[in-house]
Amino acid sequence: MMTGLQVLRKRVSDDRRYKIRDLRTALDWTVWLYILLPALVIGIAYYRSWWVTAPDWLAGVPEQAAVFPLFVIATAWSFRIYTEEADQVYLLQNVSLSQGLKKWGIAHSLGKGVIMTVLGIGFILPLLVTGWGWSLERIIVTTLFLLMVSWNVRTCRYFIDLFVPSIWVKWMPVGLVNLLSVGILLLMSQVLWMYEWAVVIGSGSLLLLLVVQLRVRVKMRGTFFYDAVIERGHKQSITKFLMGRVGVAPATAIVRKQPFLFRGSRRIRKKRSPEARMVDLYTKWLLRSVGKVQYYLQVIGWGTAAILLLPLVVKVVVLLFALYALIGLSKADWHEFSEGGYAQLFKWEPSLREAGERALKLVAMPCFLLLCVVTGYSFPGWIGLMLFPLAGWFVFKVSGQLAYRSMQTGKWEDSKGV
């Protein structure tokens, strides 16, 4: 018979295999050869040089800023107890095995916290030593608190995931915990590290808080399905990172009964033609899908930052990339909507093909025009503000039509009905 530790080992190795497989699909040899390996070599060279002399740019950075990368790296792990849905068949009946798995899962998670904390400190260490001249004592105290904070933050984050399923509400407690933790780290690493009483009381309190959280978790009952859902989310984290929410099973234990937008099946437009109704439904479907909206916002966010920060010629290149990305996103979304399992149940009327073209413009065009305005604004003189939105509108119209034609000759037209 297997022990809790053996079950954990098996699950950790399965999880690793699953993630490596996901990474392999995304990172082929060209990505390794042209991006990752050169980045690694350059990164190591920089890191080595930091041990010799501090980089020039560090002079303009206050030492308090060290806390932020430290916090980000040290908390880049997750609290997991490796519960799987299939455990309800057998594992749950065996109390000692399921408790064993839970305890070893917690221990394994805390171990990951130690590794990430050491990595975080190791990464910033040359800057702390050669750049800001931190003493050994200060570094040790900071590492100790970084570890305590890391453990507490991730455990607390687990409880938030457990009790606050809505991603719209979740950011508030998560933000609060992060803010509080960064505050504690700042205080300890800047001032209180010099006082023994502060170090003892501070670390003791954080350790006590961790013990309380862990005891609560070990004793908690009735969270099986929530744990299974959280675990599924962790297992698919690489897929989610690489592909957004495409192909990722929804990680929520509480199922939303009503949509948060356009409740009561309210129509957006008054027009009642089938085409208008289909575009209406597509709009609702898209705007209610957080993951999809997030993609468009990301393109706008990164696009705006790149346009504002990069040289003039590159701005236009970024704008064209954004156009390509937005049209690609819209095409993929319309394809998903019009080729979904439910859509396949009916024989579509040919007149509805026009809905595809309208759907393509619906979200992508305003996003692109916004980026055109930003580009126009960042060009010298007022002419840019006039020219870019106008040119952008024309370019989008032409590209949209071309993209739509490619959809028309593809799978969409052939797959409807018999």
Add this chain to the structure above:
Amino acid sequence: MLKVAIEEAGYEKRESNIREIGFEVKSGELLGLLGSNGAGKSTTIKTILGLLKEWKGSVEFKDGTRYAYVPELPVFYDSLTLWEHIEFAAAATALADEDWVERAQDLIRYFQLEHVKHHLPSSFSKGMRQKVMLITAFTLRPDVYIIDEPFLGLDPRATKDFLKLIEKERARGAAILMCTHVLDTAERICDRFVLLSNGTLLAKGSLEEMREQSGAGSESSLLDCVDTLMEQR
């Protein structure tokens, strides 16, 4: 209304899952598509719907015929409500509001889902999801219904309501192709049967004809006929 003559069909090239299957569904007729697990019922339905690439033969709907398909496992959009799913179906088939809104509301009441009309079907129970599929199909009032295992998850009351509606639709002239394992109900409601086994047509005809083909007695049930036919094979 629907004439099927499949020579062969499958999911991969040169790998046919079903062969030589032919039948016809007439107006006002209810045809039961029977067979054990893996017999080829779902593949036959997918071929009729044009969802398979690899197939030979012909599937003919009478000119201007509209169909509605009720799948075995309900499919939905995660972020559209029950009402919006019906609206989607109506828009896809280009129905004007006056042709579907009232009927959809009646059907929602009939299947007792009025309190969740604006809820997301992803939050529904198995039976409720199945009801949504049926409501969508009946709202469209198609000429041909293709229904795969309609009784799964339905409670006795909903099953009875569904059968009543089926009768009404037949009286209207709709043709119905129904795939099911519930043989006692099929025996009661179907006019004719098509029995598949290992991807081929084993027998077809009315209950009387099935009795003759199987050699079972004149009083034997559909289950007895199917059982005997399968054993003979």
